Amino acid sequence: MPLDRDYETASALFLGPTGESMDFFRRCLADILGSHQTIRLERHNPADPVHHPLALQSDGLLEVRGRISARLHELLMMLQEGSSPIVSPRYLAHVCCEPTLPSILGYFAVMLLNQNNCIRSLGPVTAELETIVGHQLCRMLGFTVDPDLKHGLAAWGHLVGGGTIANLEALLPCLSLFLVRNLKFYPFAVLGALRDDGPLASVGRAFRMRTRSGKYRLLREMAPWDLFNLGITDVLDIPTRLRNEFGVSKEVLDSEVDPHTCQSLGMFQLAKRWNMDRLPKLLIASSRHYSWPKSAAFAGIGSKNIINVDVDNDVKMSISHLRTILEECLESKQPIYAIVATIGTSQEGAVDPVHDIIELRKEFAAKGLSFAIHADAAWGGYFATMMSQEFAANAGSTIRLRKETERNFASLKDVDSITVDPHKSGYVLYPAGGLCYRDGRTRYLVTWSAPYIEEGLSNHIGWFGVEGSKPGASAAAVWLSHEVIGLNVHGYGALHRRALLGGRLLYCHLATMSGDQVPFIVVPFNRLPSQRSDDPCETRIRTEQQFIRHRILGVSEAQLEADSDAVALLNSVGSELNLNPFVCNFRLADGSANTSVRLSNSLNERIAARLSVENLAGSPFIMSSTTFTQREYGNCLTTFKRRIGLTEGDENLVVLKYTVMSPFSSQPAFMDNIIGDLRKVLIEEAAFVINTSVSIASRL
Template sequence: MQPASDARTRTLDACFLGPYGENDALLEKLVVEFLRDHVYWRRNFHPEDPPAISTTAAQHPDYQAFEARMRRELHQLSAALKKSVPFHSPRYIGHMASDLLLPGLAAQILTLPYNPNNVSEDAAPVTVELEVKVGLQLAGMLGYVNDPQRADCAFGHLTSGGTLANYQALRLALAQKAFPVALLAAGVPDLAMPEDVWSAFNLHPHAATALVDAWQQWLAQATPAERRRWQARVQGERIEQRGLAGFFAAHPTLKVPKVLAPITAHYSWSKGCKLLGLGRSQLELLPERGMRIDVDALDATLERCLRERQPVLMAVAVMGTTEYGTVDPIDAAVAARERFAARGLGFAVHVDAAWGGYLATLFRSADGSLRAREDVAAGFAHFPSPEVYSAIAALGDTDSVTVDPHKLGYLPYGAGAFICRDHRAVALLSEEADYVFHGAAPKDYMGRYRSLGQFIPEGSKSGATVAGVYVTHKVLPLDHAHFGQLPAQTIRAAEAFHARALRFADELREVVRAVVPFAPDSNLVCFALNPAGNRSAAVANAFVRRLHDELRVDTSRPLQDKQFFGSVTTLRPEALGETETRRILDALDLDPATLAEDGGDRLVILRHTLMNPYLIDHENGISYIDRYFEHLGARVRALLAAGN
């Protein structure tokens, strides 16, 4: 990591309230300044209006009683919140949370009293525009076109989190897949249409978007009467109008499409398939190799689908799995899309980068261009591997991406984001059909999305969250020299943690078998442990759970009793595959036949999320990574001495 004197580190020092609240004066100054500014705005809205609350109101007993009740409840809340998880501390290495960036926190606090509702510019004339700009900021980070003057410019919006963004991905992919069938069924003339229903349902996503654009241009040339007639005719054939049952009943040669995802995919994909009405059975989970989607299995599944004329809605790749932080071969998924679309099996590629999305800042120059791998790798011991580099370099060729600013963006909950490659496809999500032609609606890029509620899943949404994300991205542009400093710190911490874990395993080899199952792709590092001489997975799992008891939140004890906070996850044979399972169990000296003894057929392991930029405190010469392993070693020895 960089020395404390490095100017870039000092920039990061201004980014956070700090583990010790070191920047309290800065945050207080900002909050007071902009609260006063808000009050001046109120007073100058119509200065001729007299104050509605008298200057003597505060002296009235009712006023004072209300103030007393409010203060009492707020003090009680403040006291209760002291039991909250100390995400700000470098002693917290558990789940995907850390300290909050001051620009985002201050911008959100600043915006809250204005209470904008980002459903339309009528309710949020400022923050709706900021939300569309946030989508462009994230699009540039991912490698999508983010110039609104380009017809193929990307589009993105915020959601409450990655789960809702994944729902939006499913929703758009289904609308895009089914729309060419509706055009074909409606018999729209003068458009270059697929020759049959199967072909229409299996267009390459780019071709489907081009057809949406051609349809809108065709409507623009029609007379008002023809436009209304054809709009109604096509709308009647759309899957959004007919519903799944009606659509597939009208086209009996088609099957409900499948969603292909790795077996470690987030459970939101199961929830999304249910919510959309596709059904959980349409989610096919693919095996993995080295905790990344098995490319051969993906190809074999697509071959089977093509042979059986089973449509595929999308293939999901994960950039930073929740459990292990691993990165799927996104480039291989994109290549598979191209090969199979050419053979008549079109599908979208979506990347669930809820966790790892902001790692892409390390790969971007200030002008948005992709950095060479050797440039990205400078300053790291191993990151990025050739596979990780190729995967992240392919983001711009995917069809849509989920990113969570409230994870590696260091922003308050809930701030997820959905970004699609080409904004023209988003017209299919409009609650008002063919919104471009509704009244005098503007046709410019920003103007299209002023009624944002037509396209997003929510009916109400805080504009304050949007302001926090937008301002953060302006203060720390999404490239390697600015925002990229943060994930760079986390990658260096993960590499240091990995190296220290290997030393720990060597130092304690006489008492415990300790293994890092997978070298980290990002900034999550897992650690598997088994008491020396033990062959039972059930005993190993119980041992790790007892270790975790000292690392998890316990509201019955003071927070200060905990030296560190961590989390656990599991290794599952169905995800690992036989070869990887055998490798890890052999390293731990565990008998594979004992996995089922614990009732879950899985191995419990420690999981560490290394987000905090002060895990190595150069100012005070402290390595919290070293301190953690000292604490872990002491706990291991204490448990073994107690016979646990």
């Protein structure tokens, strides 16, 4: 699909920067309200007394309606004056955007009915929609879905949000940690049920499990190290095997296993009971989302049991460091819960090398070290819609993911569980997070009601996970958005092509803003292809920047699409997704770059304040900022500082960042306006920092 057709399709999915589709939206709302009134009329029994005093126009009714109108007006004024302008294409701060029209309409329609997806009887329609959406997300990510869920390895997914747990990013890793925690400890619970003084003692004397070496041993004779490293599928097969091989009924198994589960005893009581000298660890890159330490604490694992894996200069998990950690764990018999691969880091837009992590798992499984792999694709999951054989064969001259990114997305089918948030790159209203399991039976490991592992689909969808009540409106919003847009290259894939185009064009502007004749320096964190090469000489870098200025920036989309060399370069710049950090610096009077990290931080803090939502009235557009710490980024940050020219000080680095999600952001004239506004702010704040530092130096 041509880029201009992408733009037309994407534009029709939103209200528009100035509410261009408002009339259509009003007509849809009128249809919803008419349908809703029909529901009320059909549920009304004429024999019932009059419930509402409307016909009487009572003083009480008029007084209450007056209060509603007044307070509603007050709320609307507050929103007009101070709400974050997420619906504007000039909002470039966070992974958040205007939701699609179908998601708003789906949510609104169900919101009026207040459906609860805890159990199907509370939301019969929306619970079914959630089941459908779960299947859709699994397929999108590459998992195999059996509609009847009769096959043991059929994938399963569901939505999360609301209730007693935060409905944003922090929630989803909690669920996956509950999963891997309970998965690792489930064999111990079965071992407790097969004790000599229990009704399953005879089973315990005969029940064997396959070890990682391929040999079978009695479960009761295995040491904690062996139990921790049983294969995931082998663990999930235990209930079926006990039923088929020994005639153990579901009811007996539930009653005997339950007192010994991690949910009942707690992890540390289990550790004491089975003399475990080492509890499992969680491995994740130091660029992880901030919710992971919180989630580890919430799941009872403890943030101290997270092992940080170093990152390379592109903030991807270092495979060499990961291998070293795995070798050390194998040598010391340190169990591992899981390795978490991030598919779209929230600070840099990086995608961890999933393919290589999976290959490492195969290698270490053969050595006796078993672990799960969880993909935190909360941000990047929906970019999988850009993947298809049809698109790969015919996308030589259009916007696409990097080849290495495509390979890692294609490898998602082999991980064990995936976080994916419709309320991020799915463009759906909050709260709408999602979690998908490659083997649907694993959902019984995060249930709070028996059975713990059982084939078949329960009517109580709220059993699975840490939530109870949750809005059925979210399921309707996601379903309607999926159905209208389509989880394919021509639907959501086209929407993400627009976003990627906008993000990469803005990156190209930033990567070419600096020069010897301007008083400032702008350095994107993500390197140009020439800078990532084995020979990143200055001549090649300048040549590449000149190519960008003349062949990419300022040209029409038709010209760009016809220029295969320009498209090829555009598909290799910026981050792997559409989020990019950068740093501004300034030049001294002699033309040399400022070398002080402290002064650079001061400049970027002032720019961030000018472009923040707190300065809504005076900010030309909204960006965000963050801090790269030396402890978390290590040599990666040291290298970045050198590229900026910062050689004085080992302080943490203040970084600006932008996220382009709006399909309206990629027009050349719009990008020119954004860059013009940024240049003005940068020059003004650089002059302030320079003058202030000179004034302070003269007084010392």
